[in-house]
Amino acid sequence: MEEPLLNTPLVDYHVALGARMAPFAGWNMPVQYSEGILAEHRHCRTATSLFDICHMGEFRVAGPQAAADLDRILARSVLDQALNTCRYNFLLNEQAGVLDDLIVYRFAEDEFFLVVNAGTRSHDVDWIQPRLSPSTSFEDESDAIAKLDLQGPQSAAVLAELGLSIDRQPAYYRFLTLTLWGLPLLISRTGYTGERGFELYFPVAAAGQVWETILATPGVKPAGLGARDTLRLEMGFPLYGHEMDETITPVEAGFGAMLKLEKPREFIGSEVLRDPVRGRPRRRLFGFRLESRRAARHGAAILIDGRQVGVVTSGAVAPSLDIAVAMGYVDAEFDLKPGDAVGLDAGKTVLPATVANTPFYTAGTARA
Template sequence: MSDTSELLHTPLHALHLELGARMVPFAGYSMPVQYPMGLMQEHLHTRNAAGLFDVSHMGQLRLVGEDAAAAFETLMPVDVVGLGINKQRYGLLLNEEGGIIDDLMFVNRGEDIFVIVNGACKHSDLAHIKASIGSLCHIDAQFDRALLALQGPQAVTALQRLLPGVENSVFMTGAAFEWAGGDLYVTRSGYTGEDGFEISLPANIATDFARALLAQPEVKPVGLGARNSLRLEAGLCLYGQDIDTTTTPVQAGLNWAMQKVRRTGGARAGGFPGAERVLAQLDGTDPLMKKRVGLIAQERIPVREHVELQSLDGTVIGEVTSGLLGPNIDKPVAMGYVSPEHATMGTRINAIVRGKTVPMEISAMPFVPNRYFRG
């Protein structure tokens, strides 16, 4: 979209402009990539205090009806039926080849299954879910609601002043709150590797709530640029870059997201799109051709997406999907896919950056320790 007038605006658009944000097109929206503080300082502030992100471009859905959990479970290799009230889980919509249509978060709120999907995929996700299970439950798209993420070790200190009681929640749980006459739903989650919260709220109070948060001494506004560097340091996939319809959960190293009840034996094992391929990859009967790995450059040269990866003898073995200079680790970090025989921790390989060979080492992820609050 070259004409920015075609771009959609989140409810916080005017506030971003007032705060001096540099706006860029993202997922069809005009979004803040950074504020005057700059990407590096926004990243470090989030790691040390609390950063406020506008993620209202993402899609919010409600699945309603007594069969909603069972119906949703047929679309993913994930335990939906067994999820407790106000508990949250990471999910993966798959196609018939086991490729990832989208990754998402969902909460069992008792009265509904509340789902948050990626902004660029939300309309296609909605169509896919309606076509697949629309006869089994009511699907309510809430694309007009705002979504804020407050991330960092001091997020809880700031948020509890506005929403007393929010400090009682733990990682991957949610609770309902009321503020200025609006209904909020807050989960203790996020995509930075830090403790933090995601806050779903009506659009008409979003700017006032964001201002109230920004008035707290711990909180600064943070844009998409630092959101990307934070999630990469945390070893988290970006949909459309690190995972897509050509990658399976097993290739992506997301085995942890597929609970045992959906993988082995029992009435609820399998039964999701691409199950035959995914389960065969899990048990080794369908050998992997590629595996997602973490990479640390041995020289101070950032290695970015689409850079070719080679073995030490010059054979092409894969490609980088995300990469940048990690502000906290203070080294160039990346993730990408390599052939399984080169995926062992400590293996040395080369990235080819503008014709220059950059030595890389296969590394564990996350690159910086996650600090989720588990109680």
């Protein structure tokens, strides 16, 4: 029997706003509000959007061996990660397949905060916990922490209006902890939209209060997972379960340059990644630009001269570009370059597409 869907603490607020709710990773989540995905997407690209991301998981890992433990469990080092910074990272299995992609926050020399995907959270717990030293503490704080993403070019001004002046706001991929609105708040300059933005973490009991306070600020509108998906797709950001899963290595997913494979550092999966045979990418992730708004969808075959060479992992209209785009894996023997032509199977017809650089959308303000 299917497990009942989980609700975030904000479900009643979503319903009151006319949200269309749908299951995602075991959660009952808002896909869109009354204005629709396209309007929400454009609002985030031009103003400020607020996303309920309470479904994601948060772990706290601490102790004198925590850094060494995580350095062995995660694909990118945490030992050289500065305090008060965030780092995108990967949890790999022994075959170097991606069990999860996550963000690591370094609170202190001996204390870390891991933000993980909702659908992988419980498996991550089962994977990480037994691999920690006895002295390292592990807390799954997901149920106690609310997460809201405030994203858009005006988000810094919105935060300033809400009491955190721009000069106090964290820089890109940095975070700070403070008391704001009477609450202990963790705020990082991170996000999944390609726009300047922040991710806010605070006690779950305050979720409704914070949601309403932020939404009452002029220029802020709610956005659902539908817009979150088109925003991340325009940036070429991977979505776990689409561009990554436990059979795909981070090298295949295009993150090879982020990984430092030189010895002596060893991490789970490093042996395979260093092996010239076992570690050789079998496929590579590419972006594709179509010729109209007609989209190729997850699972569609990628064709060259009528022969299948790969599979689409995400595809939809890119609202900022007004054409459809896609991402997908192509067998490694095909060394594709931007501009190369492929076909994407849409059932009754094959849609012409060209290999494109990502991000597809290049005017994002994330680092501005």
